[in-house]
Amino acid sequence: MKLVKAIIKPFKLEEVKEALSEIGVEGMTVTEVKGFGRQKGHTEIYRGSEYTVDFLPKVMVDVAVAEEIVGKTVEAIKSAAKTGKIGDGKIFVIPIEEAIRIRTDETGEGAI
Amino acid sequence: MKLVKAIIKPFKLEEVKEALSEIGVEGMTVTEVKGFGRQKGHTEIYRGSEYTVDFLPKVMVDVAVAEEIVGKTVEAIKSAAKTGKIGDGKIFVIPIEEAIRIRTDETGEGAI
Amino acid sequence: MKLVKAIIKPFKLEEVKEALSEIGVEGMTVTEVKGFGRQKGHTEIYRGSEYTVDFLPKVMVDVAVAEEIVGKTVEAIKSAAKTGKIGDGKIFVIPIEEAIRIRTDETGEGAI
Amino acid sequence: MWALVPALMSLLATSSAFGQEATYETFMEGAGSAFFTVSNLWLLIAAGLVFIMHLGFATLESGLTQSKNTVNILFKNVFIICMGTLTYALYGFNSMYPGDFNGFFAFGSPIPNSFSGADVVANMTADYADYTYWTDFIFQAMFAATAATIVSGAVAERIKLGSFMIAATLLVMFIYPITGSWEWGGGWLSEPFADFAGSSLVHAFGGFAAFAAVLVLGPRHGKYQAGGKIKPILGHSMPLATIGVFLLFLGWFGFNGGSVLNADPALVSLVFVTTAIAACAGGLSSILISWTVIKKPDLSMALNGILAGLVGITAGADSMGPWAAAAVGAIAGVLVVFAILFFDKIKVDDPVGAISVHGVCGMWGTIAVGIFGGGSLLWQIIGTVSISAFAFVSSLIIFLVVKAIFGLRVSLEEEVEGLDIGEHGQEAYPDFQVASKS
Amino acid sequence: MWALVPALMSLLATSSAFGQEATYETFMEGAGSAFFTVSNLWLLIAAGLVFIMHLGFATLESGLTQSKNTVNILFKNVFIICMGTLTYALYGFNSMYPGDFNGFFAFGSPIPNSFSGADVVANMTADYADYTYWTDFIFQAMFAATAATIVSGAVAERIKLGSFMIAATLLVMFIYPITGSWEWGGGWLSEPFADFAGSSLVHAFGGFAAFAAVLVLGPRHGKYQAGGKIKPILGHSMPLATIGVFLLFLGWFGFNGGSVLNADPALVSLVFVTTAIAACAGGLSSILISWTVIKKPDLSMALNGILAGLVGITAGADSMGPWAAAAVGAIAGVLVVFAILFFDKIKVDDPVGAISVHGVCGMWGTIAVGIFGGGSLLWQIIGTVSISAFAFVSSLIIFLVVKAIFGLRVSLEEEVEGLDIGEHGQEAYPDFQVASKS
Amino acid sequence: MWALVPALMSLLATSSAFGQEATYETFMEGAGSAFFTVSNLWLLIAAGLVFIMHLGFATLESGLTQSKNTVNILFKNVFIICMGTLTYALYGFNSMYPGDFNGFFAFGSPIPNSFSGADVVANMTADYADYTYWTDFIFQAMFAATAATIVSGAVAERIKLGSFMIAATLLVMFIYPITGSWEWGGGWLSEPFADFAGSSLVHAFGGFAAFAAVLVLGPRHGKYQAGGKIKPILGHSMPLATIGVFLLFLGWFGFNGGSVLNADPALVSLVFVTTAIAACAGGLSSILISWTVIKKPDLSMALNGILAGLVGITAGADSMGPWAAAAVGAIAGVLVVFAILFFDKIKVDDPVGAISVHGVCGMWGTIAVGIFGGGSLLWQIIGTVSISAFAFVSSLIIFLVVKAIFGLRVSLEEEVEGLDIGEHGQEAYPDFQVASKS
Numbered sequence A, B, C: 001m002k003l004v005k006a007i008i009k010p011f012k013l014e015e016v017k018e019a020l021s022e023i024g025v026e027g028m029t030v031t032e033v034k035g036f037g038r039q040k041g042h043t044e045i046y047r048g049s050e051y052t053v054d055f056l057p058k059v060m061v062d063v064a065v066a067e068e069i070v071g072k073t074v075e076a077i078k079s080a081a082k083t084g085k086i087g088d089g090k091i092f093v094i095p096i097e098e099a100i101r102i103r104t105d106e107t108g109e110g111a112i
Numbered sequence D, E, F: 001m002w003a004l005v006p007a008l009m010s011l012l013a014t015s016s017a018f019g020q021e022a023t024y025e026t027f028m029e030g031a032g033s034a035f036f037t038v039s040n041l042w043l044l045i046a047a048g049l050v051f052i053m054h055l056g057f058a059t060l061e062s063g064l065t066q067s068k069n070t071v072n073i074l075f076k077n078v079f080i081i082c083m084g085t086l087t088y089a090l091y092g093f094n095s096m097y098p099g100d101f102n103g104f105f106a107f108g109s110p111i112p113n114s115f116s117g118a119d120v121v122a123n124m125t126a127d128y129a130d131y132t133y134w135t136d137f138i139f140q141a142m143f144a145a146t147a148a149t150i151v152s153g154a155v156a157e158r159i160k161l162g163s164f165m166i167a168a169t170l171l172v173m174f175i176y177p178i179t180g181s182w183e184w185g186g187g188w189l190s191e192p193f194a195d196f197a198g199s200s201l202v203h204a205f206g207g208f209a210a211f212a213a214v215l216v217l218g219p220r221h222g223k224y225q226a227g228g229k230i231k232p233i234l235g236h237s238m239p240l241a242t243i244g245v246f247l248l249f250l251g252w253f254g255f256n257g258g259s260v261l262n263a264d265p266a267l268v269s270l271v272f273v274t275t276a277i278a279a280c281a282g283g284l285s286s287i288l289i290s291w292t293v294i295k296k297p298d299l300s301m302a303l304n305g306i307l308a309g310l311v312g313i314t315a316g317a318d319s320m321g322p323w324a325a326a327a328v329g330a331i332a333g334v335l336v337v338f339a340i341l342f343f344d345k346i347k348v349d350d351p352v353g354a355i356s357v358h359g360v361c362g363m364w365g366t367i368a369v370g371i372f373g374g375g376s377l378l379w380q381i382i383g384t385v386s387i388s389a390f391a392f393v394s395s396l397i398i399f400l401v402v403k404a405i406f407g408l409r410v411s412l413e414e415e416v417e418g419l420d421i422g423e424h425g426q427e428a429y430p431d432f433q434v435a436s437k438s
């Protein structure tokens, strides 16, 4: 199993969720995060002083999936989240050694 | 070492924390997240339009533990977080290659 | 590639960000979290009842880096985040099997 | 006397007796009309000030409770002002001011839609009072719903919306006018008992009704834990709570100042001074006590202290000087801190401290008139105990009956999830990440 | 008659004719001055109450929109009150109250900087009205900006700041005084049409101007989705919205009560009663209807219901009794619920419900005077339709012209990101984690 | 003359001389009592309006500072109003209005608890003024605490709570009445210097006291960085800040309007107009300037501009016409923007801009009376400089002494963590995820 961790633009969340549903992914966990990268933040002003907000709001989607659909998952996220403009975000694939569903004690791929 | 990543119902956090303390886990990191899964969100209403809130508030607990207590840790979380109803959440076990305590430069299992 | 996951004190974020920039890390993702550990929370009071706030505000920094700069990255975070006082936080190194930049479809180390 | 005769055409459009019109005009041209006009205006403005207390209660109560129940609390407060005003027009006003009656209870009836003929003079001139019938109604109507609002805070975060709405309506429509008639309606308590603006009739009434409701309802889930540990359930916004207390302080100038029932310069100004001084003394003494006892300067206690001072001075704002008022307020500020700690100890869970602020300090304020205000101590005690006891028992019955028929508490699951989603399907702050609901 | 002669020195410091000073003094010593003084004071206080409605609008509108646009909404409201008061001084007041004119349109001119000689008496005593010229100006000025504020809410979350500021200025400075002059300025509608405090002249005017603006502007991105699905875009703070409605309710006592234009006890007190009763009836009927139709007790509908009742009674607050007012308010509370649902169905995107509350209920209130208030039904319809149509057409032209020259909408990207960053480079809540901007 | 004699029984209950009672009654029945009654009522209502300014300050200051210090700011504001009112009763009022004195300084004494015999007439009728002694006290008391409130904002987010409470008490109790007595108490500045409602006596006083306090205290950690870079520390809630400014604007109608000290129609209405116009002109000119200079329409600057206009017109609201007021306000709106930028440049860290708004614009407003209001320019300058300098020096001494004895600043760690946890052990928004504390 893998944990597919995608950092995307917030307004793409709905589309990513739908793309994942379509390929049969039934669960995911979403975190509001702040991203720092090539996309530069904007300048804000407060009582006359300018300052740069480096961190941009992003959304992190964590999806645990079975080995065989990792490719499809990455693909689904990628095409749903892409705008082609800087700051679209990243996907990281991380190994999961075990997964457990708390409610049923199921483990392994059945749990996710 | 492993990172035990548990996504649980928010009101179970206190019990999970206590269960972990009991088996000697001394640290953890908690994040507010939004979960999407088999448990369906509820319908809300705003000025006459109904809409479904898909994402439910969940809490993600990250605990780094030594190899030999991974089983106990998972067990502790599982029994503390279980209500038996849908939406109880998941536990994922992820490998950690190195751990460092910033304050002391300790590394490895001593650091966690 | 590795995911370097650092849990630090919030007011050290700026310095950590700069330390990472200096060694050439160009991106990172930051999450507000609550930490539980050796550093004990403080006592608060509400209408006459005392209670302990166990969870302290922390910031989690996720940085994906190429194998060869993992050491430098950990070092940079460590020295920037250290105050020497309890609660400085932890760094965990986690394997990443694949990384994708959504905008360009680049994969591997070029993506991060 | 008055050069300019106000156009009454429109008011009297539906009235048949055109010949009578002259009489209101005659009165307005006469000597007494200046004081009448000023007094009437003052009572209307005072009604506006009392109105804003409802916003004060709404913000105070929502500030001192959790964000997952905010829509529910706001909704209850919006409902209460609407329901309170209408039921008072329909029944309460004439039940509370019945004219000649047995001194204990009178049936109510709707206010009229208009006056005609001689009734205009009887109701719109100094023949009626220093203000018109309409002014009388609106000023009293703004007070009426307060009792329900006080209860609203104490039962927050766990009561079924529908059940609360029924119970609150019964309380405001039928019970509040009864005790009201005892004193202000000329009933058995009207002499020598003295409760100027309602330390007992409004506040102790509300506080003890709340007490009964909380006993029937039980504490919030998780508040009182095994081993006697108390888990504080924090209010979600101190700015909202502070806005609430300042608005209540402001409104109290109308609550007390308007209760003079005319614009008499000496008395209204004295009331403003005693009201403000008691409030400030209550705030300071609460700060002092909480700093000493709890070891931290507690904002929620300071806020409650101000309210305690205001509730305390309500009975005697017209009958004592500023330094006596300071004493009354300061004692109220101490009482409220210990009362809150006490009710928590005996596991009476009152999220906003309504029982302590309104119940305990309402009693204290009434009794204080027997100490500092020249009233009969015995009668003050008889009065406040009678009113509080009647409120307590009536409320107990109402809440028990409503509980038996409709149920009172939301399910544990809904309580944990929050009443905003459970009862309303709405969130108060959908854009913000709200912390773990526990 | 008056023993104490107020010191007028400073006021008249710049006036040349010292001999005239005696005349104002003479008037103030005379019989009529008591009613004049009270009435003048009441109108000034009423002006203060109307002023606070602008805070009500600011908080209501920002509460009912997303947190990423909060700075923008607050800024617009701050701008509107500043701009509205100054342009009214510069042009509007004298255009709206032109004295003798053709009945349809008059040019405006700045208010004077001071009066001297005989002008003092003509403008500062009962020769002018039951209040002074300055009182007249400030009371009317506080009303003036309301029309723009109503539009502000309807076009929120997508309009360019600069373009809005220009359109709002044109509307408030030049168009609002025109319809105003028709009725209040003694123009062609002044008889027998009756619009006491402005259900049509202020509210329907604002509502229909907003309607035109929204048609030109289009709905917010994502609101109306493929397949007819409506995606609700949630307001970010129900406490702010509730504060807004309570402040508006309070301010309405000044809005309607001050429109009596003197302190006549009978009429002002009747107006307070009808205003409060209609508001409460509107709130209750909206609660009832939304609970029945939408199946949940909806706070936002309850709040809109109160406003609907207030807008509804504005035209006839002086010409009907409390129970007629209750009927007017209750019907308004039903109307507003269906109007909001209706406008959403026809894809007119109005984030705060301004068109329904002010436009629809403004019309209803004006017509209701022909039913309950003894007015001519035909003339009431003619009046409200003329005013609404004129507002609609003028606003349509203004917004189309501004669109053609400057553009009206922010870019889609800015709309998604929020206007706070886009237009102001500022955030409303920088300390809080705000949910995914969508 | 007056038909209805108000019941004075209760007031006089403690008075021995029953025979004197008739005299107040006689006065109230006499001719002069109508104007007296109206004027007295107006001053009481004005006192209520000034009271609400304290809520305005509380919300403005907490809105413009970080969420980790919100409980602390609210607490200070609650404390200030309580302490200010009580110390003014205890000492300040009689020190500020000492009757005959040397013109520079007088000791104070407590206000009495009641009046009896001839004193009733002397203090409760036109023998005293156009209002009663109690009215005089409460109106002035509401002003008194303002000076401390102004300081409170400037020293926010880093001062020790206890030390602030001591310094503020000394300032309000002993120093404010001294400069107050110079002008309003009949001291050396009372002629020909003109400061109508206190541009200097209240605002410049507060602003310059704040200036001294900030110099002693130093800037917030991290504000001024190496290399001259300024790191803005953002206010956490623009809605709170906006609520604050609207409430202050409203309150200013009482602040200035009440300072007429009676209900004279011509003068009070002029003051309402000049006050509103100056505020709006200040808002607009700040918007314009900040848009031009900073390139963005800055809400915080617009809000400060309104306050600048209000502070500016305070000295001359009674002595100039609306267009002169517009000029005064517009210039204040420009001044405040540059003053804020200037103080930031010289590293005087004032989180809410109090020194610029109250200090700089208070001076400007006083001087403006010498330009537009017919005052002596020389004396205006002498007056405002004397008052500001005295405030600055006194405050410097107080804060230096308090620093030496108790320390002034919280530890760096506490400053970073926030004063809410550090000083109060409480959080303002426990349900919300608050961003990284830096």
Ligand SMILES: Nc1ncnc2c1ncn2[C@@H]1O[C@H](COP(=O)(O)OP(=O)(O)O)[C@@H](O)[C@H]1O
Binding pocket: A007, A034, A035, A036, A037, A038, A039, A040, A056, A058, A085, A086, A087, A088, A089, A090, C026, C027, C028, C029, C030, C062, C063, C064, C065, C101, C102, C103, C112
């Ligand atoms: N090395 C990294 N480790 C973790 N997160 C990263 C890293 N680089 C970028 N990110 C995340 O991805 C987001 C987008 O990256 P950015 O460099 O701005 O644009 P792009 O994805 O188009 O290359 C960042 O805001 C950040 O949240």
Ligand SMILES: Nc1ncnc2c1ncn2[C@@H]1O[C@H](COP(=O)(O)OP(=O)(O)O)[C@@H](O)[C@H]1O
Binding pocket: A026, A027, A028, A029, A030, A062, A063, A064, A065, A101, A102, A103, A112, B007, B034, B035, B036, B037, B038, B039, B040, B056, B058, B085, B086, B087, B088, B089, B090
């Ligand atoms: N594949 C997944 N990857 C990541 N998180 C998941 C996944 N499936 C479920 N979750 C998380 O677990 C929570 C509970 O899952 P759900 O399917 O609702 O119920 P259950 O845990 O009872 O199967 C979800 O809200 C989500 O946060």
Ligand SMILES: Nc1ncnc2c1ncn2[C@@H]1O[C@H](COP(=O)(O)OP(=O)(O)O)[C@@H](O)[C@H]1O
Binding pocket: B026, B027, B028, B029, B030, B062, B063, B064, B065, B101, B102, B103, B112, C007, C034, C035, C036, C037, C038, C039, C040, C056, C058, C085, C086, C087, C088, C089, C090
């Ligand atoms: N085993 C763990 N797993 C995950 N996070 C941990 C663990 N132990 C500590 N942390 C995180 O590190 C933070 C600091 O740890 P703490 O024990 O307080 O101090 P120190 O880092 O000095 O040892 C905690 O607040 C928590 O967020």
